[in-house]
Amino acid sequence: MIEITQDEIENLRPSRKKPFFPLNDRLRQYLVKHGREGKLPASYKDLFRFTYSIPLKDRSGKDTLWETVSYDGHEWNYLRESLVKLYAILKTEGDLSFVNHLDVARIDFCSFGNSQPFRIRIVNKFNDNYDHYYIKPADASRVYGLELEHLLSPDRITYLTHHDTLVEEHIAGIPGDIFLQQHLLSPDFNPIRLAKEFVKFNERCFVRLLGDMRSYNFIVNITPDIEDIQYRIRAIDFDQQSYEGRKNLYLPQFFKENYSFVQLAQHFLDKESIAQYQTEERTMMAFRLVSSRYRVKELLDIMHDDTISKPEKIKQLSEELSAHFNQPAYLRSNTMGQMVKTHLKQTLRKSLLLIPKTKSRFAD
Structure with a gap:
């Protein structure tokens, strides 16, 4: 996370209407292979x-x-x-x-x-x-989002597809906007732990390019812990997986609906702590990537050639990420799938190099 002002947050808005992208045959075969596709008794x-x-x-x-x-x-x-x-x-x-x-x-x-x-x-x-x-x-970008959530986040998720229908389990928790309204003044509220979790959530979304995580598109879970409580933030809407062209739309910290979370992080965490939590989250994502490497590669190979965004958005995002990391490799991306693959390498390379037996496979 970086220092931002409320004015910078106010100006950020995702696209009003995102088109649906059909599931191609290779993605269908992947879903069948991994138990996600099957005949359902009711359709959308x-x-x-x-x-x-x-x-x-x-x-x-x-x-x-x-x-x-x-x-x-x-x-x-x-x-x-x-x-x-x-x-x-x-x-x-x-x-x-x-x-x-x-x-x-x-x-x-x-x-x-x-x-x-x-x-x-x-x-x-x-x-x-x-x-x-x-x-x-059923929308291809949403299915890619669900799969990446299942493989790279701390949580598992259950969903099924059949033809033009997608069925998703309910993810229980307190919607982020409701949490801000009802729980910030709770006597058990721990602002430092919530700020830490928001930093980690912000990092997870950016690494896998999940966009539009405004407060009503994620939930907060509260878990009692030794002498205190822990928080877990989970995405519940995967419609904006790798679609938008603006880099900041993949960073929850820039949405005005999340400004209260950002204020907590800026007030209770210093730069060194924020950097620590970002590194912790990237390390855990790297371990998840290694443990599911064959399935992730299979998914990214399909996503590599699929159409889940518009050419102008792909061009814009490639330019913004290239400038952000000073990395020209992004400019060679012609699809959002290629962008995700490049972005995972860029953001997780350092963590992957520290994991035994993965240096040549993922970090190159």
Whole structure:
């Protein structure tokens, strides 16, 4: 992280509308090989056959930007059975032995944003415990984002694809914007540990070129620890994987929605501590890269030739990253996949050189 002013943050905005990019045959084969692609009992298009919708309010009566949708009786019976089976496929690899205990409590639709997702609430009829998952249109850049999250972040993620449908698990946590509103004044709040985690999250996003991490696109998890608490920030929206042309859009520190996190880091951390936490995160990403090297290489080889952005954005990002690192290798990138591969080498090279038996494989 670097010293920035609020004026610099205010001027940063991602593209208003990102096009969808289809999954090519090589990516489909990769997904089949690694258990991500398979026949699903319901599709994204099926859910659009609702008859009406009503705005969904939160507990305080405020609009959530989601709408609860309703279907006619015949359509609802088909969807309810299919969506419970889909939940079983997502959670237990298709074990249907417990589906009689489950039901669909609600289907919500969000027209705000690019993916226009449906959120499915599944409830256990015995104890009323509930869970969610999401159905979205399959988009290649989002799938690459999910895979890179699974392979290079501290967390694993479950999703499935089939034709034009993408199904994602719900990632539990407190949305970043809600955390800022409700938890900064908590007696248990530890600003230093949150600042440290934001530095690490900022680094993770930049290294793998995940963009648009405004506070409502990530969540904060709170974990009790010895005599204190720990925080983990997790991305929940992967729509902007390697799409934008501006370098700063891949750095969460530059969004005005995240300014409170930035202020904490600037107030409680010195430059040496920030550099330490950045190095720690890059080292851990390097270890993850080494442990999954064959799968990462397979994914990047497919991404290398795929189209997931516009030529003018690729040119802009290559020039900005080249200037930032004083590294002309970026200028040879003709696709975002090539850019990600070059960027991983550039940002993780020092850490990879310190890991035994990886020098010649990754650092060259």
